[in-house]
Amino acid sequence: xxxVIAAVVRAASAFDRWVREPVDPRPLAWFRSWFGFLTLVxxxxxxxxxxxxxxxxGVLPPEVHRxxxxxxxxxxxxLTGYADAAIWVIRLLALVGGLGLWxxxxxxCAACCAWLAATSYSWRNLLxxxxxxxxxRIGCFFLMFAxxxxxxSLPRWLGRRTEAGDRPPPAEVPAWPQRILQxxxxxxxxxxxxxxxxxxxxxxxxxxxxxxxxxxFQRFPIPDFCMTPPASRxxxxxxxxxxxGFPLLVWVxxxxxxxxxxxxxxxxxxxxxxxxxxxxxxxxxxxxxxxATPATGSRDPIQGRS
Amino acid sequence: MRxxxxxxxxxxxxxxxxxxxxxxxxxxxxxxxxxxVAAVSWTLPPEVFPPKPILDRVxxxxxxFLGLWQSWDMFSPDPRTDDICxxxxxxxxxxRRRAWMLTDMxxxxxxxxxxxxxxxxxxxxxxxxxxxxxxWQPFAASCVRRLxxxxxxxxxxxxxxxxRPCDPAVRPELRADVRRTPWSSYTFFxxxxxQETPR
Numbered sequence: 295x296x297x298v299i300a301a302v303v304r305a306a307s308a309f310d311r312w313v314r315e316p317v318d319p320r321p322l323a324w325f326r327s328w329f330g331f332l333t334l335v336x337x338x339x340x341x342x343x344x345x346x347x348x349x350x351x352g353v354l355p356p357e358v359h360r361x362x363x364x365x366x367x368x369x370x371x372x373l374t375g376y377a378d379a380a381i382w383v384i385r386l387l388a389l390v391g392g393l394g395l396w397x398x399x400x401x402x403c404a405a406c407c408a409w410l411a412a413t414s415y416s417w418r419n420l421l422x423x424x425x426x427x428x429x430x431r432i433g434c435f436f437l438m439f440a441x442x443x444x445x446x447s448l449p450r451w452l453g454r455r456t457e458a459g460d461r462p463p464p465a466e467v468p469a470w471p472q473r474i475l476q477x478x479x480x481x482x483x484x485x486x487x488x489x490x491x492x493x494x495x496x497x498x499x500x501x502x503x504x505x506x507x508x509x510x511f512q513r514f515p516i517p518d519f520c521m522t523p524p525a526s527r528x529x530x531x532x533x534x535x536x537x538x539g540f541p542l543l544v545w546v547x548x549x550x551x552x553x554x555x556x557x558x559x560x561x562x563x564x565x566x567x568x569x570x571x572x573x574x575x576x577x578x579x580x581x582x583x584x585x586a587t588p589a590t591g592s593r594d595p596i597q598g599r600s
Numbered sequence: 601m602r603x604x605x606x607x608x609x610x611x612x613x614x615x616x617x618x619x620x621x622x623x624x625x626x627x628x629x630x631x632x633x634x635x636x637v638a639a640v641s642w643t644l645p646p647e648v649f650p651p652k653p654i655l656d657r658v659x660x661x662x663x664x665f666l667g668l669w670q671s672w673d674m675f676s677p678d679p680r681t682d683d684i685c686x687x688x689x690x691x692x693x694x695x696r697r698r699a700w701m702l703t704d705m706x707x708x709x710x711x712x713x714x715x716x717x718x719x720x721x722x723x724x725x726x727x728x729x730x731x732x733x734x735x736w737q738p739f740a741a742s743c744v745r746r747l748x749x750x751x752x753x754x755x756x757x758x759x760x761x762x763x764r765p766c767d768p769a770v771r772p773e774l775r776a777d778v779r780r781t782p783w784s785s786y787t788f789f790x791x792x793x794x795q796e797t798p799r
Contacts, residue, residue: 310626314626351742352738413667421726435667477636509705
């Protein structure tokens with residue numbers, strides 16, 4: 295019994311160190327910048343249809359919306375009520391937030407704006423959301439608590455241009471926002487793998503062949519060999535293996551880069567084949583959080599001090 | 601007696617200040633751990649995670665309120681086995697019928713099918729279902745408004761669902777853009793349009 299307790303205590307202590315030891319800010323800052331750009335693309339795609347999806351004259355007037363909604367959320371609608379002006383508030387918040395995140399201008403305020411915009415349109419119309427919207431909301435929320443202005447930041451870049459000499463590398467920052475987002479990605483893969491493993495078509499190897507027949511998801515043309523039973527089995531079991539394997543293997547330092555490379559190839563293939571808007575781009579943006587910054591030699595984004 | 605009580609109070613005070621100190625130092629760890637448990641519980645299927653009902657009851661409020669709710673169950677437990685489209689049919693005052701296939705994504709160009717993915721989500725995943733009949737009237741009304749804005753004069757709106765089954769076999773000729781499987785259709789909602797009140 296005692297060795298078990300000792301092992302648990304050691305694991306808890308290691309987890310505590312992993313969460314609390316400060317880290318190089320650059321992976322988080324790069325993530326913030328690329329993620330911010332993606333939120334702008336998301337806004338660009340949502341913008342023209344916003345009156346249809348979100349206004350009182352749209353597909354969900356207030357009395358119908360009340361039947362679909364999950365309760366009160368922290369959204370701009372708490373202030374505006376069911377006013378169509380909220381659409382412009384959401385647009386403005388998303389635009390300011392996305393630009394701020396992308397360029398590193400007041401990134402915490404920007405994350406707050408982008409998060410509020412995302413929770414607001416998500417609350418007003420749940421029925422248009424895809425998994426990418428979850429990643430936007432969650433990413434923005436935890437970026438509110440992250441110090442990410444130490445790199446990939448326009449103000450910093452402008453400051454560097456006017457200053458003579460080399461600037462020191464950015465100071466280390468609290469790790470927990472990065473840790474929570476890293477764990478979020480692992481939870482995503484683990485859960486989606488478990489869900490799939492419960493399905494008969496995923497277990498018999500026909501699931502991907504079925505998906506490739508669905509016109510609603512079809513994007514670019516694919517080679518004929520992808521639509522054969524052996525390829526379907528390969529892709530189906532490969533998907534399961536990747537999704538269930540990623541949350542474990544990405545923590546092994548030697549395997550991390552191959553796992554991330556495999557993930558990029560996996561999502562690039564999905565993005566080519568399936569039409570699911572920005573999901574593949576958003577999920578791979580979280581990969582940046584796992585990148586090491588060997589140039590500083592200070593800390594590994596996963597292992598702590600190297 | 602008095603000094604014993606004082607010592608007990610001091611010990612309790614030490615313990616509570618110890619907890620406060622521990623929390624001050626370790627709150628990020630606690631937060632990360634609790635969030636991970638809450639997110640896993642919220643997203644896993646109930647049959648594989650028995651404590652889900654209890655944990656979700658505790659964590660659900662904050663997750664929903666803060667917009668941190670999530671679901672990762674695309675194409676699972678099994679992908680859909682029918683190809684689906686939703687169509688809007690407008691009958692004009694002069695008797696002409698106009699039809700728009702809203703979510704025939706294969707018929708759209710590459711940019712449009714990317715940008716209009718939320719249409720697919722709304723129509724194919726929600727609007728077409730009988731369980732969501734409360735969505736039909738407002739959707740038809742928004743179609744009427746849009747048609748009138750474009751100069752049409754609809755007297756009746758019909759919402760039609762189209763479907764065709766996927767084949768359990770996997771062959772190149774079964775890809776959606778070349779497949780010849782016949783479609784079935786059903787008009788799931790039809791509503792006469794009230795004449796516009798002259799202003």
